[in-house]
Amino acid sequence: MDQCQGIVLFPSVHFAIKAEKLVRSEGFPAKLIPIPRHLSSDCGVGLRIPWKEKETIGRILAEASVRIEGIYPLEPKGAPGKTLS
Amino acid sequence: MIYLDNAATSFPKPPAVIAAMVRFQKEVGANAGRSGHRLSIEAGRILFETREGLARLFGIRDSSRVIFGMNATDALNLAIYGVLRAGDHVLTSSMEHNSVMRPLRNLEKAGLQITVLPCSPEGLLDPGDVSRNTRVNTRMCILNHASNVVGTIQPIAEVGRICREKGILFLLDAAQTAGALSFQMADACIDLLAFTGHKALWGPQGTGGLILGAEMDEGRISPIRQGGTGSRSEFEEQPDFLPDRLESGTPNGIGLAGLLAGLNFLQEKGVEEIRRHEMALADRLWRGLSEIPGVTLYGPPNPAHRVAVVSFTLENLSPSEVALRLDEEFGILCRSGLHCAPSAHRTIGTFPEGTVRLSPAYFNTPDEIDSAIQAVAHLAREKPWTNARV
Numbered sequence: 001m002d003q004c005q006g007i008v009l010f011p012s013v014h015f016a017i018k019a020e021k022l023v024r025s026e027g028f029p030a031k032l033i034p035i036p037r038h039l040s041s042d043c044g045v046g047l048r049i050p051w052k053e054k055e056t057i058g059r060i061l062a063e064a065s066v067r068i069e070g071i072y073p074l075e076p077k078g079a080p081g082k083t084l085s
Numbered sequence: 086m087i088y089l090d091n092a093a094t095s096f097p098k099p100p101a102v103i104a105a106m107v108r109f110q111k112e113v114g115a116n117a118g119r120s121g122h123r124l125s126i127e128a129g130r131i132l133f134e135t136r137e138g139l140a141r142l143f144g145i146r147d148s149s150r151v152i153f154g155m156n157a158t159d160a161l162n163l164a165i166y167g168v169l170r171a172g173d174h175v176l177t178s179s180m181e182h183n184s185v186m187r188p189l190r191n192l193e194k195a196g197l198q199i200t201v202l203p204c205s206p207e208g209l210l211d212p213g214d215v216s217r218n219t220r221v222n223t224r225m226c227i228l229n230h231a232s233n234v235v236g237t238i239q240p241i242a243e244v245g246r247i248c249r250e251k252g253i254l255f256l257l258d259a260a261q262t263a264g265a266l267s268f269q270m271a272d273a274c275i276d277l278l279a280f281t282g283h284k285a286l287w288g289p290q291g292t293g294g295l296i297l298g299a300e301m302d303e304g305r306i307s308p309i310r311q312g313g314t315g316s317r318s319e320f321e322e323q324p325d326f327l328p329d330r331l332e333s334g335t336p337n338g339i340g341l342a343g344l345l346a347g348l349n350f351l352q353e354k355g356v357e358e359i360r361r362h363e364m365a366l367a368d369r370l371w372r373g374l375s376e377i378p379g380v381t382l383y384g385p386p387n388p389a390h391r392v393a394v395v396s397f398t399l400e401n402l403s404p405s406e407v408a409l410r411l412d413e414e415f416g417i418l419c420r421s422g423l424h425c426a427p428s429a430h431r432t433i434g435t436f437p438e439g440t441v442r443l444s445p446a447y448f449n450t451p452d453e454i455d456s457a458i459q460a461v462a463h464l465a466r467e468k469p470w471t472n473a474r475v
Binding site: 011012013014015016017018021032033034035044045065067 | 117121147
């Protein structure tokens with residue numbers, strides 16, 4: 001299942017929590033998880049989402065002025081992730 | 086015991102506020118925004134919901150513009166030291182608290198120019214004075230929304246409109262009004278709103294903050310503290326986004342959990358309904374005291390022009406004597422003296438002795454107000470020589 005998941009990164013936890021609330025209220029499964037080391041040296045959390053919904057979720061967040069740093073695929077077992085701009 | 090010092094700190098708190106703080110410390114307890122585990126996220130959610138509640142209350146869409154701090158004084162210091170520079174000119178009123186006057190007087194030594202606009206003996210500012218005293222270098226106007234001494238509500242909509250027209254930042258000290266009066270930041274063109282959690286928002290002491298209005302360019306305010314934010318940890322520079330840019334160090338999680346419950350209480354009861362109840366008590370108090378010979382009342386008599394603060398003096402006893410005897414002999418708790426606002430007492434003519442201030446709130450009853458009136462009437466009947474008591 002892991003290859004079907006993506007993670008949204010945010011500048012701060014404020015936006016991460018706002019995003020989780022918003023995305024869930026739109027009916028998508030979303031969960032705050034610690035950011036994998038290979039994506040950021042930051043100590044915060046990101047929002048795990050279904051990878052196939054990344055465009056829709058990205059749009060929802062943009063419309064609500066939620067600042068994001070990017071959406072990345074979640075690789076199984078900590079394999080290096082590919083950057084998606 | 087009858088507690089009538091709610092203008093200093095509201096007490097007692099709604100039971101839900103205490104329950105939320107106990108729950109936080111027992112079941113959450115973790116550091117918001119620092120770690121990825123479930124308790125950290127739960128703490129983060131509580132902070133987020135508190136920001137959202139405050140943003141909703143004051144009509145702000147983006148709750149990241151709510152910056153938490155210790156209290157209104159802390160928020161005012163951030164706004165004053167974060168924005169003003171040597172050579173700037175500031176307008177303020179003669180009704181300000183020392184939380185405004187002391188930082189300003191300190192900056193004056195470093196080259197800040199200050200104009201203190203005089204208010205009427207009832208504590209009211211003439212908004213026209215803001216226009217008339219604006220200079221090319223006027224950067225900010227700072228106004229106490231309602232006086233902590235006499236409760237006078239200032240005409241903030243007019244002042245805000247003038248500030249916006251003139252391109253001056255409008256900083257509102259809402260220590261007495263956040264939660265007590267229903268108002269939106271945009272309606273009064275408020276750029277910066279300093280609030281405290283421990284008065285009319287029903288939260289605990291140690292909570293408060295500064296809210297940046299939608300029109301306020303966040304680049305115009307610098308942090309006065311830098312430090313850990315849980316974000317951008319790889320960089321040694323402060324993050325450039327809100328709220329982290331202006332908010333460093335572990336937040337008061339337990340306090341903010343209480344503040345969130347206070348906001349919920351406020352929403353449940355309604356700001357207007359609480360005000361109606363409190364002003365009925367304050368008006369009952371005002372009318373009762375006004376019938377006692379030897380009592381002088383201060384501020385506007387019309388309750389629509391005040392928050393629930395009643396200041397008075399007795400002809401025969403000093404304010405400090407009245408406060409002590411109300412406490413010792415009648416179990417009535419109030420505040421006497423200058424209320425950290427010497428300039429306001431000069432304005433209403435009660436410097437340096439000050440006044441006795443009684444400030445009821447939602448949990449007081451008409452019976453308690455009547456007991457306070459009877460107690461003051463009793464003290465007012467005494468001969469002045471009893472004042473010699475040691």
